[in-house]
Amino acid sequence: xxxxxxxxxxxxxxxxxxxxxxxxxxxxxxxxxxxxxxxxxxxxxxxxxxxxxxxxxxxxxxxxxxxxxxxxxxxxxxxxxxxxxxxxxxxxxxxxxxxxxxxxxxxxxxxxxxxxxxxxxxxxxxxxxxxxxxxxxxxxxxxxxxxxxxxxxxxxxxxxxxxxxxxxxxxxxxxxxxxxxxxxxxxxxxxxxxxxxxxxxxxxxxxxxxxxxxxxxxxxxxxxxxxxxxxxxxxxxxxxxxxxxxxxxxxxxxxxxxxxxxxxxxxxxxxxxxxxxxxxxxxxxxxxxxxxxxxxxxxxxxxxxxxxxxxxxxxxxxxxxxxxxxxxxxxxxxxxxxxxxxxxxxxxxxxxxxxxxxxxxxxxxxxxxxxxxxxxxxxxxxxxxxxxxxxxxxxxxxxxxxxxxxxxxxxxxxxxxxxxxxxxxxxxxxxxxxxxxxxxxxxx
Ligand code: GLC
Numbered sequence: 001x002x003x004x005x006x007x008x009x010x011x012x013x014x015x016x017x018x019x020x021x022x023x024x025x026x027x028x029x030x031x032x033x034x035x036x037x038x039x040x041x042x043x044x045x046x047x048x049x050x051x052x053x054x055x056x057x058x059x060x061x062x063x064x065x066x067x068x069x070x071x072x073x074x075x076x077x078x079x080x081x082x083x084x085x086x087x088x089x090x091x092x093x094x095x096x097x098x099x100x101x102x103x104x105x106x107x108x109x110x111x112x113x114x115x116x117x118x119x120x121x122x123x124x125x126x127x128x129x130x131x132x133x134x135x136x137x138x139x140x141x142x143x144x145x146x147x148x149x150x151x152x153x154x155x156x157x158x159x160x161x162x163x164x165x166x167x168x169x170x171x172x173x174x175x176x177x178x179x180x181x182x183x184x185x186x187x188x189x190x191x192x193x194x195x196x197x198x199x200x201x202x203x204x205x206x207x208x209x210x211x212x213x214x215x216x217x218x219x220x221x222x223x224x225x226x227x228x229x230x231x232x233x234x235x236x237x238x239x240x241x242x243x244x245x246x247x248x249x250x251x252x253x254x255x256x257x258x259x260x261x262x263x264x265x266x267x268x269x270x271x272x273x274x275x276x277x278x279x280x281x282x283x284x285x286x287x288x289x290x291x292x293x294x295x296x297x298x299x300x301x302x303x304x305x306x307x308x309x310x311x312x313x314x315x316x317x318x319x320x321x322x323x324x325x326x327x328x329x330x331x332x333x334x335x336x337x338x339x340x341x342x343x344x345x346x347x348x349x350x351x352x353x354x355x356x357x358x359x360x361x362x363x364x365x366x367x368x369x370x371x372x373x374x375x376x377x378x379x380x381x382x383x384x385x386x387x388x389x390x391x392x393x394x395x396x397x398x399x400x401x402x403x404x405x406x407x408x409x410x411x412x413x414x415x416x417x418x419x420x421x422x423x424x425x426x427x428x429x430x431x432x433x434x435x436x437x438x439x440x441x442x443x444x
């Protein structure tokens with residue numbers, strides 16, 4: 001995929017955002033070389049920032065980016081295979097929000113509590129994003145950008161078909177999609193991520209939550225954040241009528257011809273491709289999808305044609321929840337102290353408001369830095385960030401448990417089987433409950 005042209009940061013009102021960008025401090029000796037691990041970024045903003053960091057720390061620190069898998073669970077395996085042999089190949093890296101508990105309990109990452117409290121104030125960050133960096137009363141990473149599941153819709157096509165806003169329920173979405181399809185000839189009604197991978201977990205949870213179901217008690221383990229008691233999720237509650245109906249609400253979209261069958265193999269990119277090539281009225285995706293719009297040479301859609309809204313619910317009595325995603329910056333435990341010091345500088349640079357602002361404007365990444373949600377320049381380029389803020393308040397996290405990697409594939413597998421019509425919602429949640437209980441029992 002071609003890179004977008006970047007909007008220059010020069011003069012973009014960065015005065016006043018220097019809070020965290022300190023003058024470079026020389027590290028004794030020769031240049032420190034750091035390998036940074038993260039998945040691909042089609043917007044090009046991340047490489048631009050790495051270049052800026054390298055320029056600022058010329059002859060002192062040089063960061064090269066090792067591009068890891070786009071798929072979160074595959075990236076996890078790549079990291080785990082290094083950490084299992086105590087390798088420090090990737091010294092500073094991003095970690096998906098559900099990984100903190102596991103990485104910390106396996107002693108793969110460096111604790112950063114002291115550095116964090118020296119250089120930041122917790123209030124600087126959105127609370128949920130910060131919570132995802134804590135485990136057992138300690139801090140293991142700094143929130144870099146956050147993600148929430150969003151409903152993207154074709155504002156122009158809905159207007160043309162006589163609708164004045166996005167749907168609130170799956171039933172509304174179905175009838176709006178059908179009408180818009182026949183009025184405009186567009187190929188698909190709604191696309192989402194149904195493949196067996198981490199994105200499938202996020203989608204499955206949203207269907208379950210938005211039907212009033214749950215997977216684990218509270219769906220949140222506070223895991224020792226902010227001085228609370230450590231509660232690992234240990235009560236599985238997925239075997240319920242609501243959760244079964246939630247999974248079936250996704251299957252019904254396929255049965256009704258609103259969603260293509262191919263969604264069983266879709267990750268973020270396949271759904272995004274459909275949407276940006278003008279082939280879908282609605283899409284569930286993460287905020288990056290909006291940031292990548294706006295270059296007419298590359299995409300058929302302009303930002304103005306696209307609206308964002310909360311994920312629909314099953315019926316009007318349920319509340320809308322979005323799965324909270326996002327990426328934290330962490331330091332590999334098996335890295336030398338000298339490199340750790342350089343890695344912390346890199347983390348400070350990447351998470352500073354100036355950089356987060358650049359990423360929001362140029363790449364559509366949702367900041368973790370609280371006050372950027374009121375930044376007039378960001379709001380001007382991304383008016384939708386205001387809507388994103390209210391949806392963020394209804395975000396739920398995936399279970400924070402050290403055994404998450406054993407649970408997640410069971411969740412996406414059940415979802416995928418329901419989507420394929422291989423099992424009913426009721427049977428799927430019964431099996432899933434048994435499997436998740438087994439994971440907990442075996443790890444006790
Ligand atoms: C996004 C989210 C991440 C999630 C992944 C699933 O990258 O930020 O939390 O696990 O998508 O595909």
